[in-house]
Amino acid sequence: MTVSQVEVRGAVSSRELVKVYGSGPTAVRALDGVSVQFRAGEFTAIMGPSGSGKSTLLHCLAGLDRADSGTVHIGSAELTSLNDTRLTRLRRDKIGFVFQSFNLLPTLSAEDNILLALRLAGREVDRAWFATIVDLLGLRDRLRHKPSELSGGQQQRVACARALVGRPDVVFADEPTGNLDSRTGAGVLDFLRTSVRELGQTVVMVTHDPIAASYAGRVVLLADGRMVGEIYDPTPESVLSVLSRLGA
Numbered sequence: 001m002t003v004s005q006v007e008v009r010g011a012v013s014s015r016e017l018v019k020v021y022g023s024g025p026t027a028v029r030a031l032d033g034v035s036v037q038f039r040a041g042e043f044t045a046i047m048g049p050s051g052s053g054k055s056t057l058l059h060c061l062a063g064l065d066r067a068d069s070g071t072v073h074i075g076s077a078e079l080t081s082l083n084d085t086r087l088t089r090l091r092r093d094k095i096g097f098v099f100q101s102f103n104l105l106p107t108l109s110a111e112d113n114i115l116l117a118l119r120l121a122g123r124e125v126d127r128a129w130f131a132t133i134v135d136l137l138g139l140r141d142r143l144r145h146k147p148s149e150l151s152g153g154q155q156q157r158v159a160c161a162r163a164l165v166g167r168p169d170v171v172f173a174d175e176p177t178g179n180l181d182s183r184t185g186a187g188v189l190d191f192l193r194t195s196v197r198e199l200g201q202t203v204v205m206v207t208h209d210p211i212a213a214s215y216a217g218r219v220v221l222l223a224d225g226r227m228v229g230e231i232y233d234p235t236p237e238s239v240l241s242v243l244s245r246l247g248a
């Protein structure tokens with residue numbers, strides 16, 4: 001694979017994205033023309049004050065929600081032009097998700113949770129890749145456990161394995177450490193950073209936490225539904241100082 005093909009594989013972008021909730025005088029313009037690019041093989045955090053549109057942007061980029069106008073590209077696919085069936089297939093094949101609340105199926109073992117989507121799609125499991133991810137996440141001796149037999153950090157690591165096992169173009173994470181203590185959260189963030197540095201994954205994460213954001217290579221800042229800045233090589237201090245200027 002050439003470098004340019006790798007770059008296309010994980011690149012995500014939006015152009016003039018607008019999302020309005022409700023109508024009339026109570027309408028909320030959650031996204032007010034967001035144009036942003038996420039390069040392949042980069043770990044980006046999206047931050048901003050409460051209500052600035054972070055989750056809405058992540059959901060529109062990931063095809064979980066539809067914007068009112070504007071475009072979203074994942075690689076060469078333009079999401080807003082896809083019908084529901086094609087959008088579902090693109091989400092299944094090209095996108096990995098990590099949610100704050102883990103979202104594992106309680107009756108399935110960790111291994112079956114990790115592999116479920118691939119099996120439902122009739123895709124072959126790349127056992128070597130599976131082993132690489134499971135070992136990086138330290139899950140090898142937990143694969144037969146059900147979610148209720150795992151700690152919160154272990155459950156989130158299973159969710160990370162599930163997100164990566166299909167080699168998605170991009171992993172979207174919405175507050176992935178929101179339900180974890182700081183030490184356990186650090187393990188999950190460390191894995192996301194390693195997946196970018198060593199496995200070439202593209203990760204876009206929404207977080208409130210300046211320490212979590214400092215694991216990323218870049219922070220994109222939102223305020224009032226608009227992109228208002230970015231920070232490269234963020235530190236908790238640089239993020240905090242910019243956020244406090246935004247009134248977060």
Ligand SMILES: Nc1ncnc2c1ncn2[C@@H]1O[C@H](COP(=O)(O)OP(=O)(O)OP(=O)(O)O)[C@@H](O)[C@H]1O
Binds near residue numbers: 051
């Ligand atoms: N389903 C909805 N119906 C109506 N308004 C909504 C809906 N979802 C979000 N909003 C509004 O859109 C704006 C952006 O919300 P969003 O959840 O994207 O912000 P956020 O930056 O993720 O906030 P937080 O940090 O508090 O999670 C807010 O004003 C919110 O109240």
